[in-house]
Amino acid sequence: MADGGSPRSVLARGAALLRACGEARGPQTLAELALRTELPKPTAHRLLAELARLGLVERAPDGRYRIGLALFVLGQSAPSARELRDTALPFLGDLYEATGENVHLAVPDGSDTLFLEKLTGRRATPIVSRTGGRLPAHCTATGKVFLAHDPRPPGASLPRLTPRTLVLPGQLARDLARTRARGFGVNLEEAEVGISAVAAPVYGARDARPVAALSVTGGTRRLDMDRIGARVCAAARALTRALSG
Known part of the structure; x- marks a missing residue:
């Protein structure tokens, strides 16, 4: 994280994961996203599952994560x-x-x-x-x-x-x-x-x-x-x- 620590609120943690997915040049593994956001793996996994349910991220067949179509549509608006x-x-x-x-x-x-x-x-x-x-x-x-x-x-x-x-x-x-x-x-x-x-x-x-x-x-x-x-x-x-x- 740029501010030198992991975000504390649930909203901030979810936003950090979305930003990490968006900044990556390709799909990211759970371990890579946890490292980029300085979040514990169980926390990152739980939040990514919720973000995927909402369509904000997608989980590829190989288990890696990428930005979802719902977030792209939201950004375009x-x-x-x-x-x-x-x-x-x-x-x-x-x-x-x-x-x-x-x-x-x-x-x-x-x-x-x-x-x-x-x-x-x-x-x-x-x-x-x-x-x-x-x-x-x-x-x-x-x-x-x-x-x-x-x-x-x-x-x-x-x-x-x-x-x-x-x-x-x-x-x-x-x-x-x-x-x-x-x-x-x-x-x-x-x-x-x-x-x-x-x-x-x-x-x-x-x-x-x-x-x-x-x-x-x-x-x-x-x-x-x-x-x-x-x-x-x-x-x-x-x-x-x-x-x-």
């Missing part, structure tokens, strides 16, 4: 996220048609960046991100956009996902200053080896800080950062105007 996604989809489509690479719509979520939508295709470079998934903000282009406009400093202990992940506070601070100066964030193989990304901020009608970010992600050798950066910035400005209209 959140008005702010749905409206943002619906407004952004045409701009995401234009970016994909122009680049042929993976295109994301992301929002800040604590110390993470949360991917509300992802467009990809046969021409795009395979990457680990997925709709509804999270990655640490400090090693993603979208996350750097959020951190660059956040007056609070990033956490003191930053996970290293690749040899190029910026984990020293001074390094990251300089990179965030460059993000503010040029108007877009860059991830150079900091979340996945061989994969880079460019992201630009999206603002609401009355927001001084970004409410979302658009990004293009692909193989490092295939991305022309300046050209892609200009396209992503133009799309983000157009989406900002659409949200403000």
Whole structure:
């Protein structure tokens, strides 16, 4: 748990298990979920059984757990996220048609960046991100956009996902200053080896800080950062105007 201890209330424990299922890159065993949430196995097993009865998690034939369809439907009904996604989809489509690479719509979520939508295709470079998934903000282009406009400093202990992940506070601070100066964030193989990304901020009608970010992600050798950066910035400005209209 990020707060250094297991949650105490039943509701908080159930929420922790749902978050652990959602953050995982695939189905998780009971032991893995208990470890991630710092819950005793019997407690995790009992709560997962109740969550499965409600359709909020599903138990695969091999006994592992994943997010259930009921929770996905519930998440899709959140008005702010749905409206943002619906407004952004045409701009995401234009970016994909122009680049042929993976295109994301992301929002800040604590110390993470949360991917509300992802467009990809046969021409795009395979990457680990997925709709509804999270990655640490400090090693993603979208996350750097959020951190660059956040007056609070990033956490003191930053996970290293690749040899190029910026984990020293001074390094990251300089990179965030460059993000503010040029108007877009860059991830150079900091979340996945061989994969880079460019992201630009999206603002609401009355927001001084970004409410979302658009990004293009692909193989490092295939991305022309300046050209892609200009396209992503133009799309983000157009989406900002659409949200403000």
